[in-house]
Amino acid sequence: MPNVRFVFLVPATQSEREPMATDEGVKQTCHVCDQPLCVSWTDTHGIAQCWTCGAPYRVFHYENGVRAKKEPELLLEEGTLDEDRQCYAETQARLSAVGMGLSFPGGYDVATAEDHRKLGDWYKAHTEVAPVTAPKDSEELR
Numbered sequence: 001m002p003n004v005r006f007v008f009l010v011p012a013t014q015s016e017r018e019p020m021a022t023d024e025g026v027k028q029t030c031h032v033c034d035q036p037l038c039v040s041w042t043d044t045h046g047i048a049q050c051w052t053c054g055a056p057y058r059v060f061h062y063e064n065g066v067r068a069k070k071e072p073e074l075l076l077e078e079g080t081l082d083e084d085r086q087c088y089a090e091t092q093a094r095l096s097a098v099g100m101g102l103s104f105p106g107g108y109d110v111a112t113a114e115d116h117r118k119l120g121d122w123y124k125a126h127t128e129v130a131p132v133t134a135p136k137d138s139e140e141l142r
């Protein structure tokens with residue numbers, strides 16, 4: 001029986017819990033959880049999640065089809081940041097890449113079943129707040 005070795009390919013840049021930093025070396029902070037911004041890729045090209053809270057960020061930017069150098073862009077729906085911060089502060093639950101339509105079920109996602117349960121309970125108790133959905137322009141990236 002041959003010795004079979006599995007190799008898992010992980011994107012080499014900024015994916016492995018190393019806080020993202022500007023060109024000047026300034027560590028970046030997540031807009032939702034206020035922790036150093038360490039990210040994990042989703043199944044959507046160029047989109048990653050905050051490892052701590054699951055907030056989605058566009059890490060790769062393109063202009064006219066060419067990679068452009070820009071800071072990570074938070075992709076939560078405009079005007080929902082206060083609610084998202086409140087939800088994270090109260091639940092410590094991570095947003096789901098699958099729930100936001102950024103990853104396939106079974107794909108890359110930082111959220112656990114426990115996170116899903118906590119988020120569901122929080123939204124049931126806060127019916128005035130719409131659950132987080134896919135970023136508006138994520139469809140164009142597929």
Ligand SMILES: [Zn+2]
Pocket residue numbers: 030031032033034035050051052053054055
């Ligand atoms: Zn975060």
